[in-house]
Amino acid sequence: MTTAEAVAIAMLLDWYEQMAVIRGTEKAAHDLFLRGLVKGTTHLAAGHEAVAVGASAALRPDDYVFATYRGHHHAIARGASPESCLAELMQKSTGLCGAKGGSMHLTRADHGMLGSYAIVGAHLPMANGAAWSAKLRGTTQVAVAFFGDGATNIGAFHEALNLAAVWKLPVVFVCENNKYMEYTPIEAVTSVPNPAADRAAANGMPGVLVDGNDVVAVQHTMSDAVERARSGDGPTVVEALTYRHFGHSRTDPATYRPADEVEAWLARDPLIVARQLLLEIGATQADVDAADARAKAVVDAASQAAQAAPPADPATAFTDVWADGGAAWRT
Amino acid sequence: MTTAEAVAIAMLLDWYEQMAVIRGTEKAAHDLFLRGLVKGTTHLAAGHEAVAVGASAALRPDDYVFATYRGHHHAIARGASPESCLAELMQKSTGLCGAKGGSMHLTRADHGMLGSYAIVGAHLPMANGAAWSAKLRGTTQVAVAFFGDGATNIGAFHEALNLAAVWKLPVVFVCENNKYMEYTPIEAVTSVPNPAADRAAANGMPGVLVDGNDVVAVQHTMSDAVERARSGDGPTVVEALTYRHFGHSRTDPATYRPADEVEAWLARDPLIVARQLLLEIGATQADVDAADARAKAVVDAASQAAQAAPPADPATAFTDVWADGGAAWRT
């Protein structure tokens, strides 16, 4: 084995393990929900792992990421611990956002993961703003916005793409096309076959399709787009084709999806795809098993710790409105 | 002269006269403003006449039209009298909207001219709604939305195009590209060269460019688009290239436009273009002069009558909030 081959294996193993941690965390969240320990709404990203991990691998630590209510994978890929995520879902004081955000608003600002937003499309203009700021401050940071296929039909999407192109901002717009909005197939409500990529040209930028279940493909495509952004050549739309393993949100059994479609996509589970590739390039089954085991250990410990953590303190309902930490609105 | 030739001349003379009436009305509005008789804001459409008249010629009386704050030409082309328009601007009780709308909101609902809207882009979804309604009611009516180049960068534009395509609505989106938003060249803030036409493909519909100063070209292009809509083949984007003769609004001297650009466009004044064509196809100078004279008479009479009309009655400030005619909000 050459050094290059060894490095490739190590790198892919690392990505694989990150994906396994995300998958494990999503499964844990689902289990905790079934046990009544997770309330409110959750939108699991199981199936989308390769997008988060592949994209993250193409970014620098100081780059910016903006995600949606389906954002657990992005938070974890950018360094939020599974424990803090699960604690957030379980309304614990150790939650990533102090249990004030919940599943839909995971944020790890000190790692440039600037938030998960629950109004479809709203964060694309924000990503522009972060990219604009980088440009103004003379850094070479890049901003990435992740969003769903459904978000491509909302006005903010169009406004964001146009401004990004006009100002040549270092931003990448990444659509996770999982073929459905909540319960409606995206093709039923969209005027073009590729909801994101087919809109790129209308805003003077390249639009690229990528296999969103292949972490290596995502990393390659994202590297190109990020490089383009970083070197001042402007924004790119990347449309990653993927599929969610669970329903839209915790209450959705997803019966609207044809069984054979589900089956075909489950066969192309990003973890399976990566595992196959690992074995092809020379990793051993033992390597993979060890990664799985490490991931399982992380997730199990995270779940235990999150369960054991104290609940959020009701008094914190009155902190963090203003920069002074408080909530005073009058004299 | 063949009958066909005679008909062509008569038709173009009619269009020419309509354009002359609009131009005369805009000039009258400008004069009345300079004399302090028109208050508030006005956005003159002088220069854009061929778009309104050519489009109107391609429509049936029962079709629907939605326009912007720069909408005098569309109101008049759809049958609003110059007198009622000038009276509206002068806050007279005989105003088209009882002096409650003003220049920006000219409306002639009984002629299918369903309003002028002053929030950029807002009326495109409304035009969809009228087209959808026609479809639901089983009529063959078509809806047309007129808007500026600047409106193509707002979210509602994108949402409207997508929905129109998905629902295959009988609607035509007509951009009057006059190269400027208020004072900023549209090219400075737009990611594609043709702000409207270049966005059509992103929403699965044809986008067509047309010389917006040539009333015949507009009528032809619009006839195609309207026919397409009427026969159930869905929406079209038409981008008409034109130029405004005045500033953006009454207070704008438009000094930001290069002199040679203004000169070139004034030489292609839609009235000049139509006049040349008329003479080419066999109309006489006397025909044209007679049309000019008739238009002048209409506008002069309109201006006199509007000036002589009584002012709006302050009591009407409290009518027309609700369908019962009143404004009661509580018991």
Added chain:
Amino acid sequence: MADLTTYRDAVSEGLARELRRDPTVVLLGEDIGAAGGVFKTTAGLFEEFGAERVWDTPISEQAIVGAAMGAAMTGMRPVAEIMFSDFFACCWDYLANEIPKARYMTGGQVTVPLVVRTANGGGLGFGAQHSQSVENWALTVPGLKIAAPSTPADVVGLMASAVRSDDPVVFFEHKGLFASKGEAAPPGHVVPLGEARVAREGADVTVVALAATVPLALAAADELAGEGIDIEVVDLRCLIPLDMATVLRSLEKTSRLIVVEENPYQGGWGATVASVVADEGFEMLDAPVRRLAGENVPLPFADALEREVIPTVAKLVEAVRRLASY
């Protein structure tokens, strides 16, 4: 005793009745068709009325409400669903600047008979962007009628009035009430817009409530009755038209008034009610006008935190106690 039904089913029942009655009624919104809506409030309608009456849309709130407006101007009676009321912010231009002004600014030429329905309110752990009570947003805009039913029968009765109204109506369905039960609406049930209901008679304190705060006030009433405090609960049902006559009549009896509202205190609808009371009801008042409202903070995710910032029975009981003993 009449049949019981859920508030959730009452929504689809109310819509179904109007769809059956009037062929110009059409529905549009995200996932409202075969999926029956994310809250199942349009369940069964696609099956009964088909794709020509129940239209699935893209995620395009402006296109949805804008299309409803254009259709309403041209002979239809569209009922648009905005999935969560928070998303009014994505089509606010239509609700604030277009729909309520069209008739007025055209000098009466245009009529916009539409309904915009939406799931409003908190208490379910949906977090800051899916839990707001935004009926006060609608109140800031003259030209919209505003309904917010608290019972299944009122859902049906107010829906009938809303759909038949030639004025635009914003219709708030409270998320926290979907699972609640009440008497089913009798056939042909119509509740006029702008008529408050005295949900419980009482002599000591008037409690003015709306939507989810009505059952909350009734629960407080039971608890307070045990202490000998007898409250009258006024269910406003609508914010516009606002039935101040019923409120002032109640005040005449009780001389004490508190408003209980879920939207934030700052800019809440209760302030408008309180300000009318402090003006026209001044002479009747034996005590300050009070308001129990949402706190002036975003809505937190965790239940324990959310309870801190929205009205609860315990908070209302305590507030009424203090007011009664003033």
Added chain:
Amino acid sequence: MADLTTYRDAVSEGLARELRRDPTVVLLGEDIGAAGGVFKTTAGLFEEFGAERVWDTPISEQAIVGAAMGAAMTGMRPVAEIMFSDFFACCWDYLANEIPKARYMTGGQVTVPLVVRTANGGGLGFGAQHSQSVENWALTVPGLKIAAPSTPADVVGLMASAVRSDDPVVFFEHKGLFASKGEAAPPGHVVPLGEARVAREGADVTVVALAATVPLALAAADELAGEGIDIEVVDLRCLIPLDMATVLRSLEKTSRLIVVEENPYQGGWGATVASVVADEGFEMLDAPVRRLAGENVPLPFADALEREVIPTVAKLVEAVRRLASY
């Protein structure tokens, strides 16, 4: 006597001072660059600070405010202009759901130090969609600070506080005041957010005003003084933080209070002020709490009609007269 300047020039002066002081301050908006803004409130800034500090945008209100938000989260202090406050409706999601909630819902991880400036208010014949006073929209949303200056010096002083604030601030510039004159702000002038100003002392009636209703109240005061009615005018300056202490202190002196506000009565900010007064100030009141507000109708175009529906000096004089003699 100090130099006089216009309210309009004070806006650009206030922005220029902050642009000079802090390199992280940047402006963005439609036609604000070489054109100097449609109200000329950014005149000269493009010339002084260049295209790297003053950014022209497309007509994309969501992209504008969204970009300001993203930039504010990452080290800049953007000041976004929304040309007319009515257009807040086109980016309301950012003002209602995103900006004011970002800090809270991330548990304090994110700070959004931005200003959204806008031309607010009526009286100029701009019609239903360009004349609204929408400071009450902003008041419905916890998490926004709200400034609305009435004098040139306050424009500069409040702008300084707004730009330096680590909280998001919505800054309402009243269209009707742009041409008005007042003393120029001294160098380094800073007016803290949330401190009301007693614009005129008086003993008989407290008049609570904001922005354009402040000069209106002062004009009424002159007229009323001739009749022996001595009013105290409180200029709130900000709605959030709301300086109720100053209002209640004034009420203590006068025992009578009227709010004069341009936004509509229904859901107007005066209702929140009045409701606090009717609660905490109850014992001080010798008369009903009154409000003179915009009528609950859209804004009509014709001057004669518009005067009917917005507050005027004559209406305030009449209202105070009745209140003083209650």
